[in-house]
Amino acid sequence: MDDQEGQESREGQGGRGVREAELPLRERKKRQTRQRISDIATGLFAQHGFDQVTVAEVARAAGVSTMTVFNYFPRKEDLFLDRxxxxxxxxxxxxxxxxxxxxxxxxxxxxxxxxxxxxxxxxxxxxxxxxxxxxxxxxxxxxxxxxxxxxxxxxxxxxxxxxxxxxxxxxxxxxxxxxxxxxxxxxxxxxxxxxxxxxxxxxxxxxxxxxxxxxxxxxx
The missing domain is CATH 1.10.357 (Tetracycline Repressor; domain 2)
Structure with a gap:
């Protein structure tokens, strides 16, 4: 899901978390990287099917290493079910x-x-x-x-x-x-x-x- 939806979810009523702007710069960048990887993965899965796309392909499309993907998402399924x-x-x-x-x-x-x-x-x-x-x-x-x-x-x-x-x-x-x-x-x-x-x-x-x-x- 896109970054705007992610922002709404962090600030929505009931489950209100820390606002993005209140986080340290390092944490904001980590969240942004995680969201970007997930968004790219979601697009690939929607286009080709979840089982037809590898984590390595997601990493290449996101411009990061496979290890970086797994640092943010322990399992491939978590790339799509990231919420x-x-x-x-x-x-x-x-x-x-x-x-x-x-x-x-x-x-x-x-x-x-x-x-x-x-x-x-x-x-x-x-x-x-x-x-x-x-x-x-x-x-x-x-x-x-x-x-x-x-x-x-x-x-x-x-x-x-x-x-x-x-x-x-x-x-x-x-x-x-x-x-x-x-x-x-x-x-x-x-x-x-x-x-x-x-x-x-x-x-x-x-x-x-x-x-x-x-x-x-x-x-x-």
Whole structure:
């Protein structure tokens, strides 16, 4: 995904991270290099297919060594699914930085709706997202890495829910991630089928609301 989207994700509500301008120059350059490599890789994968492009080819196109690519992305799949660490930080950050008296589920609901409003990649709904999902659907390796990313998010979310004093944090994390994933995947399938983005987004919003309503009833 492009650098503008990355900037929005770092500054978006709910999972707000450190603003780019506040980082030391060295760290900013490292982030920019990482984003450039990922963007170039994404373009190559979209054009030729994930399994048909090697890491060495990505490195050549980005003007860096293969070792440099692996310094930023331990696995080839992470070049394309580069937002897994961001997803973990964004969702756990929504719980950690929630307002006084705000319940963790309320903070997560607010985050999910804000991501959708932005048409952020982590929402799963936006213009051009169908091309992304076609690459994932065509690669067993990417599908497997996506499942691992879901597990990483669930584990991290359970940790912050425990910190927040929530009862049965592992169970709530599993239910929350499963609910979000169900809505997310359904919207991705509709985009792949060619349904209008605005129509998918509205249905996504309604289903998110129903999912969080159900989660809150179960934890009341």
């Amino acid at each position: 897994i660490p961001e997803a973990v930080e964004t969702f756990t950050g929504a719980v950690r930085r929630r307002g006084p008296g705000e319940a963790p589920l309320s903070a997560l609901r607010r985050l999910a709706l804000e991501l959708l409003r932005q048409r952020h990649p982590l929402s799963g709904v936006g213009d051009g997202f169908a091309a992304f999902w076609r690459v994932v659907a065509d690669s067993p390796g990417l599908r497997a890495r996506a499942r691992e990313g879901v597990e990483e998010l669930e584990e991290a979310l359970a940790g912050v829910l425990a910190e927040a004093g929530v009862a049965h944090p592992e169970l709530l994390a599993a239910l929350t991630v499963a609910a979000y994933r169900t809505v997310y995947v359904a919207s991705a399938r509709r985009l792949l089928a060619g349904d209008p983005v605005d129509e998918v987004a509205e249905d996504h919003r309604i289903r998110l609301g129903a999912a969080f309503d159900a989660l809150e009833r179960m934890t009341a």
